[in-house]
Amino acid sequence: MRGSPLLRAFIAFCLIALLGWPLWHLTRATQAVAEVTAPPQTEIKDIDLQLDFTAVPKSFAVRYLEKDLWTEPAPKSSMEHKLSLAFPDKGVDLVFHIEWPEDSPLCAVRARLTDPAGDTHEKTVWGQGTVDEVLTFP
Amino acid sequence: MPIKALLFFAMLAVARPGIAAEKIRVSSFSTVLTEIAEQVGGDRVQVTGHVKPGVDPHEFEPKPADLKTVSEAQLILVSAKHLESYVGKLKEATGTSASFVQVGDRFTSLKMKAEDGKQAGSVVEDPHWWHSIANMEKAVKIVRDELTKISPADEKTFAGNASAYLGKLDALQKWVKLEVAKLPRDQRKLVTSHDAFQYFAKENGFTIYAIEGISSEDQPSSKKVADIISVIKTQGVKAIFPESIENPKVLTEITRETGAKVGGELYADGLGEGPAGTYEGMYKSNVSTIVNALK
Numbered sequence: 001m002r003g004s005p006l007l008r009a010f011i012a013f014c015l016i017a018l019l020g021w022p023l024w025h026l027t028r029a030t031q032a033v034a035e036v037t038a039p040p041q042t043e044i045k046d047i048d049l050q051l052d053f054t055a056v057p058k059s060f061a062v063r064y065l066e067k068d069l070w071t072e073p074a075p076k077s078s079m080e081h082k083l084s085l086a087f088p089d090k091g092v093d094l095v096f097h098i099e100w101p102e103d104s105p106l107c108a109v110r111a112r113l114t115d116p117a118g119d120t121h122e123k124t125v126w127g128q129g130t131v132d133e134v135l136t137f138p
Numbered sequence: 139m140p141i142k143a144l145l146f147f148a149m150l151a152v153a154r155p156g157i158a159a160e161k162i163r164v165s166s167f168s169t170v171l172t173e174i175a176e177q178v179g180g181d182r183v184q185v186t187g188h189v190k191p192g193v194d195p196h197e198f199e200p201k202p203a204d205l206k207t208v209s210e211a212q213l214i215l216v217s218a219k220h221l222e223s224y225v226g227k228l229k230e231a232t233g234t235s236a237s238f239v240q241v242g243d244r245f246t247s248l249k250m251k252a253e254d255g256k257q258a259g260s261v262v263e264d265p266h267w268w269h270s271i272a273n274m275e276k277a278v279k280i281v282r283d284e285l286t287k288i289s290p291a292d293e294k295t296f297a298g299n300a301s302a303y304l305g306k307l308d309a310l311q312k313w314v315k316l317e318v319a320k321l322p323r324d325q326r327k328l329v330t331s332h333d334a335f336q337y338f339a340k341e342n343g344f345t346i347y348a349i350e351g352i353s354s355e356d357q358p359s360s361k362k363v364a365d366i367i368s369v370i371k372t373q374g375v376k377a378i379f380p381e382s383i384e385n386p387k388v389l390t391e392i393t394r395e396t397g398a399k400v401g402g403e404l405y406a407d408g409l410g411e412g413p414a415g416t417y418e419g420m421y422k423s424n425v426s427t428i429v430n431a432l433k
Contacts, residue, residue, distance in 0.1 A: 066320055093319040134315040
């Protein structure tokens with residue numbers, strides 16, 4: 001092959017660049033970050049919760065995932081409420097925040113939850129004064 | 139009178155070193171058991187923690203100075219469940235006749251796949267029992283009873299100290315339940331590179347997916363990486379918790395392909411340093427890291 005060595009080098013560089021660009025394009029690491037696949041959502045349903053207190057508290061709240069589902073500023077000794085929440089097979093952790101009078105003896109509340117399948121689960125919270133307790137259903 | 143008083147104080151001054159020397163000498167090979175012995179024994183014990191916070195107990199080997207301390211100890215505490223492979227040699231080398239308590243062997247084991255050593259790949263007892271607060275409570279009672287056997291006169295002191303420490307553990311358990319309740323039960327998926335959190339998972343409703351290989355210096359096979367990516371994607375896991383990041387390329391590939399983030403540092407093998415230097419601090423740090431990453 002004749003011609004200027006500089007010209008030959010330039011042609012060779014151009015050929016490599018032309019071949020290299022699609023190769024780099026095909027093999028480069030993609031910069032797009034995948035989104036986390038959301039886990040399958042459980043349908044929100046009405047769930048019946050019944051509470052029976054041994055002593056009427058000053059106030060109480062039932063929370064789920066840091067949100068109040070049921071609050072009662074003037075509670076009675078026995079109450080019932082329908083909660084709207086997704087109830088996955090693995091169950092739910094409900095947080096009970098109860099404020100009994102400071103001078104009251106050891107108190108308790110019986111929580112009776114009826115899940116979407118119609119099964120009833122019962123749990124008890126014991127305490128004095130202000131209590132924050134997690135009950136897992138089922 | 140002043141002479142009598144001087145004599146009394148002089149006798150007291152002579153007696154003090156004697157009282158200090160009577161402290162029960164405890165050797166502990168677990169950072170967690172060191173804390174329990176100190177809390178339960180109070181000023182009646184002199185505890186030597188051979189494994190320091192932040193030291194990997196899987197890698198620890200006793201040195202000659204450790205053997206000397208052990209040979210003089212009245213109570214020796216080991217984590218057990220095969221965590222300390224040197225126990226037999228330790229007994230033989232020191233010739234100790236002290237009470238040698240393998241605490242972890244006194245409660246039920248979960249099983250795990252051995253990651254390295256002669257037993258690699260086989261199913262063995264999971265030694266990380268302290269990630270269960272219920273197990274910690276049992277360990278406190280074991281240490282209390284062992285100290286009482288050595289010094290029955292201090293029974294009330296040990297019982298009172300143990301009761302106070304158990305109260306702290308009870309408060310910690312309540313705090314953990316409230317924190318973990320911030321996560322839906324069907325999203326409690328813990329992807330870790332070191333299979334050390336089974337006891338924690340069982341107690342708090344988590345499912346563990348161990349991703350062995352990404353923290354090792356060896357390049358895991360592309361199939362293994364693909365499997366890990368598949369698990370994270372199908373389970374909708376938001377964060378992964380590699381114990382150490384020695385293989386950043388693989389970790390980057392996993393996080394890029396799945397969108398999962400790196401969740402932060404977990405204390406798997408005992409107490410850490412700084413705020414994680416106590417059991418309560420270590421546990422709270424782990425729970426906060428997990429909950430914040432998976433929320």
